[in-house]
Amino acid sequence: MYKKNIIYIYSLxxxxxxxxxxxxxxxxxxxxxxxIIKIILFLVIPFSYSLIDHKIxxxxxxxxxxxxxxxxxxLGLGIYLFILLAYFILGPFFxxxxxxxxxxxxxxxxxxxxxxxxxxxxxxxxxxxEFFFRGFAFLxxxxxxxxxISYIFSALMFSLYHIAIMKSWFSPLLFIxxxxxxxxxxxxxxxxxxxxxxxxxxxxxHMFANFSINTIGFILFGII
Numbered sequence: 001m002y003k004k005n006i007i008y009i010y011s012l013x014x015x016x017x018x019x020x021x022x023x024x025x026x027x028x029x030x031x032x033x034x035x036i037i038k039i040i041l042f043l044v045i046p047f048s049y050s051l052i053d054h055k056i057x058x059x060x061x062x063x064x065x066x067x068x069x070x071x072x073x074x075l076g077l078g079i080y081l082f083i084l085l086a087y088f089i090l091g092p093f094f095x096x097x098x099x100x101x102x103x104x105x106x107x108x109x110x111x112x113x114x115x116x117x118x119x120x121x122x123x124x125x126x127x128x129x130e131f132f133f134r135g136f137a138f139l140x141x142x143x144x145x146x147x148x149i150s151y152i153f154s155a156l157m158f159s160l161y162h163i164a165i166m167k168s169w170f171s172p173l174l175f176i177x178x179x180x181x182x183x184x185x186x187x188x189x190x191x192x193x194x195x196x197x198x199x200x201x202x203x204x205x206h207m208f209a210n211f212s213i214n215t216i217g218f219i220l221f222g223i224i
Contacts, residue, residue, distance in 0.1 A: 002144045005053050013137045013157050015043045021164035028109040032118055035125070042128050046136035053140075055184040061135040061198045072192075083087030083212035094174050100220050111221045118214035126206040130189070130199045133158040138190045139197060155186025185209075 023029065023037055050056045105111040109117050138154035159182035166175060189202035218224045 002167060005200060006141065006145050008049060008052055009137065009141050010153070012049055013132075014046045014152075016041055016132065017157055017161045020161065024164035025167070031113075032105060035120060038125075042132040045145070045179075046132060046140075049136070049140070056140055058131075061139060061193075062200075062212050063198050065196050065198060065200060066194050068198070068201045069204070072204035075201075076205045079205055080208045080212040081216075083209060085214060087216050091129040094171060095222055096216075099217075101224050106141065110202055112224060114221050114223065116215060118210075118217060121215060122207055128160070130206055133161075133186065134189055134193050134202050135199045136200040139193065139199075142190075142194065151187055151190050154190055158186035158189075159183035 019041055020038060023034055029037070046058065050058065054062035079184075108209060133154055137157060146176055159179050161178065162182055166178065189206065192201040193199055194204070
């Protein structure tokens with residue numbers, strides 16, 4: 001029984017990532033269309049699985065925990081400052097000019113609409129990814145297979161999912177560093193969520209990481 005459910009989760013998560021990779025790399029719609037597809041896909045897949053496995057409930061992963069919330073705020077602020085500091089220290093050694101050009105040419109993100117995109121990425125996209133990769137791919141899998149497998153699978157899919165998104169943004173070296181960093185971040189997010197069995201902690205940290213990345217985006221677009 002568990003073996004069948006494990007295969008279901010593997011298949012559904014990989015399917016979701018492949019569809020989004022196809023959307024990002026092949027179809028390349030504007031950012032609004034891409035976001036709508038992602039919202040539908042990352043919500044439909046987990047809830048479809050809950051129809052297969054009636055023991056699965058997503059209510060608890062949204063259960064608020066005050067202590068975890070405060071801790072995540074502190075960690076999030078630390079992550080925000082760390083990413084910005086890394087950018088200002090390492091930025092002169094890498095060429096980031098292709099990031100804004102790729103965003104404008106491929107998905108229509110530009111200086112005029114970046115504020116709205118940044119708000120979506122920070123608040124909604126971060127929650128969507130945490131629900132899919134941690135709430136579904138990790139916490140659901142962690143209940144029916146080994147801890148090691150659930151940790152690695154969720155973090156690996158989280159990092160690989162970003163390949164199609166960022167493949168033309170950076171130099172090969174920086175791209176590899178970022179993919180490895182995303183894998184490590186995925187492991188950290190899993191660890192933070194495991195004890196409380198909710199996604200609030202990782203969502204807050206993910207949100208602050210996006211705040212920092214968007215701050216860099218404002219700099220690259222010349223908004224600030």
